[in-house]
Amino acid sequence: MLLRLPTSVSEARDCLAEGAIPVGGATLIWAAWQRDGFPEQAVSLRKVPEATAVGNGVLGGAVLLGQVDERVPEVLRQAAKGVGTGAVRRAATVGGNIAGSSLRDLLPAAIVLDAWADVLTADGVEQVDLAEVQAKSPVLLSLRWREPVKGAYAKVADPAGGEVPTIAAAALDTEGVLRVAVREGYVVSSGSAGAGGGGVDELFAGPLSGLSDTGRSLARRQVTAVLGE
Template sequence: MLLRLPISMAEAQECLAEAAVPIGGATLVWAVWQRDGFPELAMSLRDLPDANVIGRETLGAAVVLNRIDDRVPDVLRLAAATVGTGAVRRTATVGGNLVGSTLRCLLPAALVLDARAMVLESDGVHETDLAEMMAKRPLLVGLRWRDPIASAYRKLPAEAGGPPPLVVASALHVDDGAGIRLRVAVRDGYDVVSGDTACGTDTEQALHALHTTALGDLSGEAWDVVRRQVTGLLDDRGSA
Protein backbone atom coordinates (compact mmCIF):
# COMPACT_ATOMS: atom_id res chain seq x y z
CA MET A 1 0.00 0.00 0.00
CA LEU A 2 1.30 3.44 -0.96
CA LEU A 3 0.40 6.19 1.53
CA ARG A 4 0.18 9.76 0.25
CA LEU A 5 0.57 12.72 2.65
CA PRO A 6 -0.65 15.86 0.84
CA ILE A 7 0.49 19.21 2.22
CA SER A 8 -1.90 21.37 0.16
CA MET A 9 -5.50 21.24 -0.99
CA ALA A 10 -4.31 20.86 -4.57
CA GLU A 11 -2.27 17.78 -3.65
CA ALA A 12 -5.19 16.33 -1.66
CA GLN A 13 -7.42 16.87 -4.68
CA GLU A 14 -4.92 14.99 -6.84
CA CYS A 15 -5.05 12.10 -4.38
CA LEU A 16 -8.82 11.99 -4.66
CA ALA A 17 -8.56 11.96 -8.44
CA GLU A 18 -6.26 8.94 -8.11
CA ALA A 19 -8.91 7.19 -5.94
CA ALA A 20 -6.77 7.25 -2.81
CA VAL A 21 -8.61 5.84 0.23
CA PRO A 22 -8.72 8.19 3.27
CA ILE A 23 -7.01 6.52 6.22
CA GLY A 24 -7.81 8.90 9.11
CA GLY A 25 -6.10 7.67 12.24
CA ALA A 26 -6.38 4.06 10.98
CA THR A 27 -8.00 2.96 14.25
CA LEU A 28 -11.09 1.73 12.40
CA VAL A 29 -9.82 0.58 9.00
CA TRP A 30 -6.64 -1.27 9.89
CA ALA A 31 -8.30 -4.45 11.15
CA VAL A 32 -10.62 -4.48 8.13
CA TRP A 33 -7.71 -4.10 5.74
CA GLN A 34 -5.78 -6.88 7.47
CA ARG A 35 -8.77 -9.12 6.94
CA ASP A 36 -9.89 -8.03 3.47
CA GLY A 37 -6.67 -6.73 1.94
CA PHE A 38 -4.99 -3.34 1.75
CA PRO A 39 -5.84 -0.74 -0.91
CA GLU A 40 -3.18 0.12 -3.44
CA LEU A 41 -3.27 3.82 -2.55
CA ALA A 42 -4.28 5.56 0.68
CA MET A 43 -4.07 9.15 1.90
CA SER A 44 -3.74 10.87 5.26
CA LEU A 45 -4.46 14.57 5.94
CA ARG A 46 -2.11 14.69 8.93
CA ASP A 47 0.28 17.09 7.13
CA LEU A 48 -2.45 19.26 5.58
CA PRO A 49 -2.57 22.61 7.48
CA ASP A 50 -6.27 23.19 6.82
CA ALA A 51 -7.10 19.83 8.41
CA ASN A 52 -5.09 20.49 11.59
CA VAL A 53 -6.55 23.75 12.89
CA ILE A 54 -7.96 24.01 16.42
CA GLY A 55 -9.86 27.14 17.44
CA ARG A 56 -12.90 28.49 19.21
CA GLU A 57 -14.95 28.19 16.00
CA THR A 58 -13.10 25.61 13.92
CA LEU A 59 -11.60 22.14 14.14
CA GLY A 60 -9.66 20.22 11.51
CA ALA A 61 -10.55 16.68 10.50
CA ALA A 62 -6.99 15.40 10.97
CA VAL A 63 -6.76 16.57 14.59
CA VAL A 64 -6.29 13.58 16.89
CA LEU A 65 -8.78 13.49 19.75
CA ASN A 66 -6.31 13.92 22.60
CA ARG A 67 -5.26 17.31 21.14
CA ILE A 68 -8.77 18.73 21.56
CA ASP A 69 -8.64 21.08 24.56
CA ASP A 70 -10.26 24.23 25.94
CA ARG A 71 -9.63 26.08 22.69
CA VAL A 72 -12.93 24.55 21.52
CA PRO A 73 -16.33 24.75 23.29
CA ASP A 74 -16.85 22.52 26.34
CA VAL A 75 -19.31 20.21 24.60
CA LEU A 76 -16.78 19.23 21.93
CA ARG A 77 -13.85 18.99 24.34
CA LEU A 78 -15.79 16.72 26.72
CA ALA A 79 -17.07 14.57 23.86
CA ALA A 80 -13.53 13.97 22.57
CA ALA A 81 -12.26 13.17 26.07
CA THR A 82 -14.71 10.27 26.46
CA VAL A 83 -13.94 8.45 23.20
CA GLY A 84 -12.32 5.06 23.76
CA THR A 85 -9.09 4.74 25.71
CA GLY A 86 -6.13 7.08 25.93
CA ALA A 87 -4.35 4.99 23.30
CA VAL A 88 -7.30 5.36 20.94
CA ARG A 89 -7.52 9.11 21.50
CA ARG A 90 -3.83 9.49 20.64
CA THR A 91 -4.44 8.14 17.12
CA ALA A 92 -8.16 8.53 16.29
CA THR A 93 -9.05 11.66 14.34
CA VAL A 94 -12.04 13.97 14.16
CA GLY A 95 -12.75 12.96 10.57
CA GLY A 96 -12.44 9.25 11.31
CA ASN A 97 -14.87 9.52 14.19
CA LEU A 98 -17.49 11.50 12.29
CA VAL A 99 -17.27 9.85 8.88
CA GLY A 100 -15.75 6.43 9.48
CA SER A 101 -17.28 5.36 12.81
CA THR A 102 -20.71 3.84 13.43
CA LEU A 103 -20.70 5.30 16.96
CA ARG A 104 -20.03 8.89 15.80
CA CYS A 105 -19.23 10.02 19.34
CA LEU A 106 -18.53 13.60 18.24
CA LEU A 107 -21.72 13.98 16.21
CA PRO A 108 -24.07 15.10 19.03
CA ALA A 109 -21.58 17.81 20.02
CA ALA A 110 -21.20 18.95 16.40
CA LEU A 111 -24.99 19.06 15.97
CA VAL A 112 -25.63 21.28 18.99
CA LEU A 113 -22.89 23.62 17.78
CA ASP A 114 -24.83 23.81 14.49
CA ALA A 115 -21.52 23.02 12.81
CA ARG A 116 -20.93 23.08 9.08
CA ALA A 117 -18.64 20.60 7.37
CA MET A 118 -15.87 21.66 5.01
CA VAL A 119 -15.43 18.80 2.53
CA LEU A 120 -13.07 18.22 -0.37
CA GLU A 121 -14.52 16.86 -3.59
CA SER A 122 -13.22 16.49 -7.11
CA ASP A 123 -14.11 20.10 -7.97
CA GLY A 124 -12.75 21.69 -4.79
CA VAL A 125 -13.69 22.51 -1.20
CA HIS A 126 -17.35 22.96 -0.32
CA GLU A 127 -19.31 23.75 2.82
CA THR A 128 -22.23 21.47 3.65
CA ASP A 129 -24.44 20.56 6.58
CA LEU A 130 -23.85 17.57 8.80
CA ALA A 131 -26.82 15.59 7.47
CA GLU A 132 -25.44 15.68 3.92
CA MET A 133 -21.96 14.85 5.17
CA MET A 134 -23.24 11.78 7.01
CA ALA A 135 -25.24 10.64 3.99
CA LYS A 136 -22.51 11.10 1.36
CA ARG A 137 -19.41 10.53 3.54
CA PRO A 138 -17.07 12.77 1.53
CA LEU A 139 -13.50 13.64 2.52
CA LEU A 140 -13.94 15.85 5.58
CA VAL A 141 -11.41 18.68 5.94
CA GLY A 142 -12.86 20.32 9.04
CA LEU A 143 -15.79 21.79 10.95
CA ARG A 144 -16.86 25.38 11.47
CA TRP A 145 -19.45 26.83 13.85
CA ARG A 146 -20.35 29.96 15.78
CA ASP A 147 -19.09 30.07 19.36
CA PRO A 148 -22.00 29.23 21.72
CA ILE A 149 -22.90 31.09 24.89
CA ALA A 150 -22.61 27.87 26.90
CA SER A 151 -22.65 24.13 26.28
CA ALA A 152 -22.84 20.83 28.17
CA TYR A 153 -22.16 17.15 27.53
CA ARG A 154 -22.79 13.87 29.31
CA LYS A 155 -22.07 10.26 28.40
CA LEU A 156 -23.64 7.67 30.68
CA PRO A 157 -21.59 4.68 31.87
CA ALA A 158 -22.01 1.46 29.89
CA GLU A 159 -20.72 -2.09 30.04
CA ALA A 160 -17.95 -3.04 27.66
CA GLY A 161 -19.31 -4.97 24.71
CA GLY A 162 -22.87 -3.83 25.39
CA PRO A 163 -25.04 -1.24 23.61
CA PRO A 164 -23.47 2.19 22.97
CA PRO A 165 -23.79 4.47 26.02
CA LEU A 166 -26.40 7.22 26.01
CA VAL A 167 -24.97 10.61 25.06
CA VAL A 168 -26.66 13.98 25.63
CA ALA A 169 -25.22 17.25 24.33
CA SER A 170 -26.66 20.77 24.48
CA ALA A 171 -25.69 24.33 23.69
CA LEU A 172 -27.10 27.85 23.94
CA HIS A 173 -26.61 30.22 21.00
CA VAL A 174 -27.40 33.81 20.19
CA ASP A 175 -30.21 33.50 17.66
CA ASP A 176 -30.29 35.50 14.44
CA GLY A 177 -33.13 37.53 15.91
CA ALA A 178 -30.93 38.42 18.92
CA GLY A 179 -32.78 35.92 21.13
CA ILE A 180 -31.42 32.69 22.60
CA ARG A 181 -31.70 29.30 20.90
CA LEU A 182 -31.28 26.01 22.70
CA ARG A 183 -30.00 23.00 20.76
CA VAL A 184 -30.00 19.44 22.11
CA ALA A 185 -28.75 16.22 20.50
CA VAL A 186 -28.95 12.67 21.86
CA ARG A 187 -27.27 9.44 20.81
CA ASP A 188 -29.56 6.63 21.95
CA GLY A 189 -28.16 3.30 20.77
CA TYR A 190 -26.73 3.94 17.31
CA ASP A 191 -29.34 6.60 16.48
CA VAL A 192 -28.71 10.32 16.89
CA VAL A 193 -31.69 12.68 17.19
CA SER A 194 -31.72 16.41 17.76
CA GLY A 195 -34.04 19.34 18.29
CA ASP A 196 -33.88 23.05 18.97
CA THR A 197 -36.09 25.84 20.25
CA ALA A 198 -36.03 29.52 21.10
CA CYS A 199 -35.84 29.87 24.85
CA GLY A 200 -36.07 32.51 27.54
CA THR A 201 -35.86 32.08 31.29
CA ASP A 202 -38.62 29.47 31.65
CA THR A 203 -37.01 26.03 31.74
CA GLU A 204 -40.28 24.09 31.63
CA GLN A 205 -41.42 26.03 28.59
CA ALA A 206 -38.15 25.22 26.81
CA LEU A 207 -38.44 21.53 27.69
CA HIS A 208 -42.04 21.43 26.48
CA ALA A 209 -40.97 22.93 23.15
CA LEU A 210 -38.15 20.39 22.81
CA HIS A 211 -40.62 17.59 23.47
CA THR A 212 -42.49 18.53 20.29
CA THR A 213 -39.33 17.84 18.22
CA ALA A 214 -37.76 14.47 17.40
CA LEU A 215 -36.51 14.42 21.00
CA GLY A 216 -40.06 13.72 22.14
CA ASP A 217 -39.69 10.08 21.03
CA LEU A 218 -36.83 9.41 23.46
CA SER A 219 -37.18 6.84 26.22
CA GLY A 220 -38.05 8.04 29.69
CA GLU A 221 -34.49 7.48 30.89
CA ALA A 222 -33.01 9.48 28.04
CA TRP A 223 -35.52 12.30 28.51
CA ASP A 224 -34.66 12.51 32.22
CA VAL A 225 -31.01 13.09 31.30
CA VAL A 226 -32.06 15.76 28.79
CA ARG A 227 -34.21 17.44 31.44
CA ARG A 228 -31.41 17.56 33.99
CA GLN A 229 -28.87 18.84 31.49
CA VAL A 230 -31.12 21.54 30.04
CA THR A 231 -32.18 22.65 33.51
CA GLY A 232 -28.54 22.96 34.60
CA LEU A 233 -27.55 24.82 31.45
CA LEU A 234 -30.37 27.36 31.73
CA ASP A 235 -29.94 27.75 35.50
CA ASP A 236 -26.22 28.47 35.04
CA ARG A 237 -27.05 31.08 32.40
CA GLY A 238 -29.62 32.69 34.69
CA SER A 239 -27.14 32.97 37.54
CA ALA A 240 -24.30 34.24 35.35
Protein backbone atom coordinates in the same frame (compact mmCIF):
# COMPACT_ATOMS: atom_id res chain seq x y z
CA MET B 1 0.33 0.29 0.20
CA LEU B 2 1.58 3.78 -0.54
CA LEU B 3 0.64 6.33 2.16
CA ARG B 4 0.41 9.77 0.59
CA LEU B 5 0.90 12.86 2.73
CA PRO B 6 -0.22 15.92 0.74
CA THR B 7 0.64 19.34 2.16
CA SER B 8 -2.18 21.33 0.55
CA VAL B 9 -5.85 20.98 -0.31
CA SER B 10 -5.12 20.79 -4.02
CA GLU B 11 -2.55 18.02 -3.54
CA ALA B 12 -5.04 16.16 -1.33
CA ARG B 13 -7.66 16.40 -4.07
CA ASP B 14 -5.17 14.98 -6.57
CA CYS B 15 -4.55 12.01 -4.25
CA LEU B 16 -8.29 11.35 -3.94
CA ALA B 17 -8.78 11.71 -7.67
CA GLU B 18 -6.06 9.08 -8.17
CA GLY B 19 -7.97 6.65 -5.96
CA ALA B 20 -6.22 7.05 -2.60
CA ILE B 21 -8.42 6.03 0.34
CA PRO B 22 -8.69 8.55 3.19
CA VAL B 23 -7.13 7.36 6.43
CA GLY B 24 -7.00 8.98 9.84
CA GLY B 25 -5.43 7.05 12.69
CA ALA B 26 -6.40 3.67 11.14
CA THR B 27 -7.99 2.61 14.44
CA LEU B 28 -10.96 1.23 12.50
CA ILE B 29 -9.83 0.83 8.94
CA TRP B 30 -6.71 -1.22 9.66
CA ALA B 31 -8.76 -4.24 10.72
CA ALA B 32 -10.87 -3.97 7.55
CA TRP B 33 -7.73 -3.77 5.41
CA GLN B 34 -6.22 -6.80 7.17
CA ARG B 35 -9.40 -8.72 6.48
CA ASP B 36 -10.16 -7.53 2.95
CA GLY B 37 -6.73 -6.55 1.64
CA PHE B 38 -4.82 -3.26 1.60
CA PRO B 39 -5.56 -0.58 -1.01
CA GLU B 40 -2.82 0.46 -3.41
CA GLN B 41 -2.73 3.93 -1.87
CA ALA B 42 -4.13 5.79 1.10
CA VAL B 43 -4.10 9.50 1.89
CA SER B 44 -3.73 11.15 5.27
CA LEU B 45 -4.63 14.83 5.71
CA ARG B 46 -2.30 15.26 8.67
CA LYS B 47 0.04 17.61 6.78
CA VAL B 48 -2.75 19.72 5.26
CA PRO B 49 -3.00 22.95 7.32
CA GLU B 50 -6.80 23.26 6.94
CA ALA B 51 -7.21 19.74 8.34
CA THR B 52 -5.02 20.31 11.39
CA ALA B 53 -6.43 23.68 12.51
CA VAL B 54 -7.82 23.93 16.05
CA GLY B 55 -9.53 27.00 17.51
CA ASN B 56 -11.43 30.12 16.39
CA GLY B 57 -14.48 28.07 15.52
CA VAL B 58 -12.61 25.39 13.55
CA LEU B 59 -11.59 21.80 14.24
CA GLY B 60 -9.62 20.06 11.51
CA GLY B 61 -10.55 16.58 10.33
CA ALA B 62 -7.01 15.26 10.87
CA VAL B 63 -6.79 16.50 14.47
CA LEU B 64 -6.35 13.62 16.92
CA LEU B 65 -9.18 13.22 19.44
CA GLY B 66 -6.55 13.49 22.19
CA GLN B 67 -5.57 16.94 20.88
CA VAL B 68 -9.08 18.41 21.20
CA ASP B 69 -8.53 20.91 24.01
CA GLU B 70 -9.81 24.22 25.43
CA ARG B 71 -9.52 25.89 22.03
CA VAL B 72 -12.87 24.27 21.17
CA PRO B 73 -16.20 24.54 23.06
CA GLU B 74 -16.66 22.39 26.14
CA VAL B 75 -19.30 20.14 24.51
CA LEU B 76 -16.94 19.09 21.74
CA ARG B 77 -14.04 18.66 24.14
CA GLN B 78 -16.09 16.43 26.44
CA ALA B 79 -17.24 14.38 23.46
CA ALA B 80 -13.66 13.79 22.28
CA LYS B 81 -12.53 12.97 25.80
CA GLY B 82 -15.19 10.27 26.11
CA VAL B 83 -14.24 8.29 22.99
CA GLY B 84 -12.73 4.85 23.65
CA THR B 85 -9.47 4.57 25.55
CA GLY B 86 -6.45 6.86 25.78
CA ALA B 87 -4.72 4.71 23.16
CA VAL B 88 -7.65 5.17 20.75
CA ARG B 89 -7.74 8.94 21.34
CA ARG B 90 -4.01 9.23 20.70
CA ALA B 91 -4.50 7.80 17.19
CA ALA B 92 -8.11 8.38 16.08
CA THR B 93 -9.04 11.58 14.27
CA VAL B 94 -12.01 13.92 14.19
CA GLY B 95 -12.72 13.00 10.55
CA GLY B 96 -12.50 9.27 11.23
CA ASN B 97 -14.99 9.67 14.08
CA ILE B 98 -17.56 11.96 12.57
CA ALA B 99 -17.42 10.88 8.92
CA GLY B 100 -15.99 7.37 9.10
CA SER B 101 -17.32 5.57 12.18
CA SER B 102 -20.74 4.35 13.28
CA LEU B 103 -20.64 5.51 16.90
CA ARG B 104 -19.69 9.12 16.11
CA ASP B 105 -19.57 10.42 19.68
CA LEU B 106 -18.67 13.84 18.29
CA LEU B 107 -21.87 14.11 16.29
CA PRO B 108 -24.35 15.15 19.05
CA ALA B 109 -21.88 17.82 20.20
CA ALA B 110 -21.44 19.09 16.63
CA ILE B 111 -25.23 19.19 16.15
CA VAL B 112 -25.86 21.35 19.22
CA LEU B 113 -23.16 23.75 18.03
CA ASP B 114 -25.09 23.96 14.74
CA ALA B 115 -21.79 23.04 13.11
CA TRP B 116 -21.19 22.61 9.42
CA ALA B 117 -18.34 20.95 7.57
CA ASP B 118 -15.81 21.82 4.94
CA VAL B 119 -15.44 18.73 2.77
CA LEU B 120 -13.16 17.87 -0.12
CA THR B 121 -14.84 17.17 -3.43
CA ALA B 122 -13.57 16.68 -6.95
CA ASP B 123 -14.29 20.39 -7.58
CA GLY B 124 -12.69 21.83 -4.46
CA VAL B 125 -13.80 22.56 -0.92
CA GLU B 126 -17.54 22.62 -0.26
CA GLN B 127 -19.53 23.55 2.83
CA VAL B 128 -22.12 20.94 3.76
CA ASP B 129 -24.40 20.42 6.74
CA LEU B 130 -24.07 17.58 9.24
CA ALA B 131 -26.97 15.68 7.68
CA GLU B 132 -24.92 15.37 4.52
CA VAL B 133 -21.85 14.31 6.50
CA GLN B 134 -23.92 11.52 8.08
CA ALA B 135 -25.55 10.47 4.84
CA LYS B 136 -22.57 10.57 2.51
CA SER B 137 -19.42 10.35 4.69
CA PRO B 138 -17.54 12.88 2.55
CA VAL B 139 -13.85 13.60 3.11
CA LEU B 140 -13.93 15.93 6.09
CA LEU B 141 -11.43 18.77 5.99
CA SER B 142 -12.80 20.57 9.04
CA LEU B 143 -15.79 21.27 11.25
CA ARG B 144 -16.89 24.88 11.80
CA TRP B 145 -19.30 26.53 14.23
CA ARG B 146 -20.17 29.82 15.91
CA GLU B 147 -19.14 30.03 19.55
CA PRO B 148 -22.00 29.06 21.89
CA VAL B 149 -22.87 30.95 25.05
CA LYS B 150 -22.94 27.76 27.06
CA GLY B 151 -23.03 24.01 26.50
CA ALA B 152 -23.35 20.76 28.42
CA TYR B 153 -22.57 17.15 27.49
CA ALA B 154 -22.96 13.77 29.16
CA LYS B 155 -22.30 10.18 28.13
CA VAL B 156 -23.61 7.25 30.18
CA ALA B 157 -20.54 5.46 31.53
CA ASP B 158 -20.33 1.69 30.97
CA PRO B 159 -23.99 0.87 30.24
CA ALA B 160 -25.23 -2.60 31.17
CA GLY B 161 -24.99 -5.40 28.62
CA GLY B 162 -22.44 -3.61 26.43
CA GLU B 163 -25.11 -1.37 24.90
CA VAL B 164 -24.12 1.73 22.96
CA PRO B 165 -23.79 4.45 25.63
CA THR B 166 -26.46 7.13 25.50
CA ILE B 167 -25.17 10.66 24.90
CA ALA B 168 -26.99 13.94 25.48
CA ALA B 169 -25.69 17.38 24.53
CA ALA B 170 -27.21 20.84 24.74
CA ALA B 171 -25.96 24.30 23.81
CA LEU B 172 -27.34 27.83 23.79
CA ASP B 173 -26.23 30.15 21.01
CA THR B 174 -25.84 33.91 21.07
CA GLU B 175 -29.29 34.39 19.51
CA GLY B 176 -31.00 32.52 22.34
CA VAL B 177 -31.54 29.27 20.44
CA LEU B 178 -31.18 26.15 22.56
CA ARG B 179 -30.19 23.01 20.64
CA VAL B 180 -30.39 19.52 22.11
CA ALA B 181 -29.14 16.25 20.61
CA VAL B 182 -29.38 12.76 22.03
CA ARG B 183 -27.83 9.53 20.77
CA GLU B 184 -29.61 6.33 21.76
CA GLY B 185 -28.31 3.18 20.15
CA TYR B 186 -26.93 4.43 16.84
CA VAL B 187 -29.78 6.91 16.34
CA VAL B 188 -29.31 10.63 16.97
CA SER B 189 -32.41 12.76 17.64
CA SER B 190 -32.20 16.52 17.86
CA GLY B 191 -34.18 19.72 17.90
CA SER B 192 -34.12 23.34 18.99
CA ALA B 193 -36.13 25.74 21.11
CA GLY B 194 -36.26 29.46 21.77
CA ALA B 195 -35.63 32.60 19.72
CA GLY B 196 -39.02 32.57 18.05
CA GLY B 197 -39.35 28.76 17.94
CA GLY B 198 -41.20 26.63 20.47
CA GLY B 199 -40.23 26.19 24.10
CA VAL B 200 -38.32 23.41 25.80
CA ASP B 201 -41.47 21.41 26.62
CA GLU B 202 -42.50 21.51 22.95
CA LEU B 203 -39.03 20.29 22.02
CA PHE B 204 -39.42 17.23 24.26
CA ALA B 205 -43.00 16.69 23.05
CA GLY B 206 -41.92 17.06 19.41
CA PRO B 207 -38.56 16.08 17.90
CA LEU B 208 -37.34 14.44 21.12
CA SER B 209 -40.61 12.65 21.95
CA GLY B 210 -39.25 9.23 20.98
CA LEU B 211 -36.55 9.22 23.65
CA SER B 212 -36.44 6.56 26.35
CA ASP B 213 -36.82 7.67 29.97
CA THR B 214 -33.03 7.48 30.37
CA GLY B 215 -32.40 9.56 27.27
CA ARG B 216 -35.03 12.14 28.23
CA SER B 217 -33.76 12.54 31.76
CA LEU B 218 -30.14 12.83 30.58
CA ALA B 219 -31.18 15.45 28.03
CA ARG B 220 -33.28 17.36 30.59
CA ARG B 221 -30.23 17.54 32.87
CA GLN B 222 -28.10 19.03 30.08
CA VAL B 223 -30.82 21.59 29.34
CA THR B 224 -30.96 22.56 33.00
CA ALA B 225 -27.18 22.89 33.11
CA VAL B 226 -27.26 25.21 30.10
CA LEU B 227 -30.27 27.32 31.06
CA GLY B 228 -29.42 27.31 34.76
CA GLU B 229 -33.02 26.60 35.77
